[in-house]
């Protein structure tokens with residue numbers, strides 16, 4: 688068994704191995720073109736796990752809702768958040 692233990696950031700329960708969960712990650716990415724095939728590529732320069740939810744909590748907070756929360760928070764007129 689690996690030493691990785693995932694815990695839900697909302698309900699604090701351990702997420703068992705083999706169970707699906709929601710991971711919200713912060714990536715710094717760079718878009719480029721494959722020099723030979725010329726199709727677009729995306730390279731992840733840095734990745735950081737920001738938030739983890741077990742399947743039960745994740746089902747309550749779907750992606751569309753997360754996008755809305757992030758937009759409202761990050762595009763805030765509150766100066767300390769920008």
Ligand SMILES: [Zn+2]
Pocket residue numbers: 695696697698699700740741742743744745
């Ligand atoms: Zn949970």
